[in-house]
Amino acid sequence: MTTLRPGPDPLVSEASLFSYLVTRPTGRAVRMGIEEQVAGCEGEVLTVLDFKDVAVIDYSCADEVVAELAFIAVRRPARLETDPRGPRRRFVLIRGLEAHHQDPIDSALRRRELAVAAELADGQPVLLGAVDESEAHLWRLVCERERIGPEPLAGELGLPEGEARVRLDELYRRRLLLRRAGEYISFRRVLFESAGRRERREPAPDRRGRRDTDTGRSSS
């Protein structure tokens, strides 16, 4: 069994996207911009893809942006897992998802047997891609609780604790939630905590209304 130690909080990297996410080269450029932004970051990074302003995404672009980022997150080279500065892990969350975005993204992920966590425009959490119903059910439970350990979850589901842990670890391996100090944490919780930290650190706006933030933000 892996010994879990609390590590530093994950960095949240937000990416706003073009209105027209069409064609492979566009997708490749967007993804490379996102990757570049977190390339030097150690530890864990949660990349938030904000689809609020995306009018159209085609299948090619969905594959190049979302499926490729999900692929990189799951198939990180082993050397990054054993980096002496700590494992470098990547997670992806889609926000502002509308019905018309879903089919291209879902289809691109399924072809590669990948999955990605997402939030609909109304905030409802959904999983896209290759997931079975029991995985989706477990993941929704973690989202509802925001953070939970295998023991209480096992109690809720009527499972042996070991099995609950194995199933939660599988969601973690697929980069659909975070794991910290024996607990499994939803991305929404991570964002909430990150926003709270930022607010505490953030100075009051100056007279021109400007302020500095520590959140990585890119416009792709």
Place this chain on the structure above:
Amino acid sequence: MSRVIQLPDTLDENTFEELISDLESARQGERLLFDARHVRWVSPYGLIGLLAAGQVGSDRTGLAPALEVPDSSDVRSYLDRMDFWQNASTIYDLGAHSTRPHGRSDALLEITPIRSHQDVHHVVERVREQAALILESRLHYPKPAVIQFSVMLSEVCQNILEHAEAVGWVCAQTYHWKRRLGRDVLVLAVMDVGLGFQGSLAAEHARRYGDRWSAATALEAAFLKGESRFRDPGRGQGLQAIRKQVTKWNGEVRIRSGDAMIARVPDWDDLSPLRADLPYFPGAQVLIVLPARAEEPVGT
């Protein structure tokens, strides 16, 4: 030496084979004259089919073919409005014919060359507003249809860039098909004269098919099985998505490549779903027909 290619009086998907049948035997140094004087009606497929045929004629003979303009002023005016002459001037020797200034056409998309991914962006962004109007008010499709149409347009145009390695054209227009269907339709045509499906997929798939490898099996592999020229599992989704979407709208999609044609045939047409006996023509020629919904939707 020169040869006259007599164009049929109706230039569309049904007479395309007639248009290209004389091209097979065109020889280097032979001067071709496409005689369009008797053309009375042209569809988007016919329009860009004429560009494609001219390009193939030019490639085979090494000489720019000549084009005799249609006698019909209606047809000439339509060709003006669809930017035909502007595109034809890079292929045909048009002699003294010049493009006259013209107003905006009522077409969804005039003939647009696809040479780069920027062209695909341009097309998708340009048609959005008018496509929304046509899909909603003429075809009675639900609101999200415009996005699905944009995605389809993007994928079908990218197909040219990904697989043809040559220039292509796209064109779209709406009609009322009184006799054939009794409903309005949106017709989208996309063509190139590049590698074609057999050539594009050969390196990755031909060995597996052995003696059965042909334009028809290549079309089946791409259109029905989502196979691509790339090993990457993320590739090959575009045509699958188009087929799925067109099926949902009870439309027709046909792809002609080499000597074969594959189609998703709706219940309102009796086209053969697969043909492998056509005259050889390079590249890929795609036709998509989206019919108006049979009944007015209630509360959508």
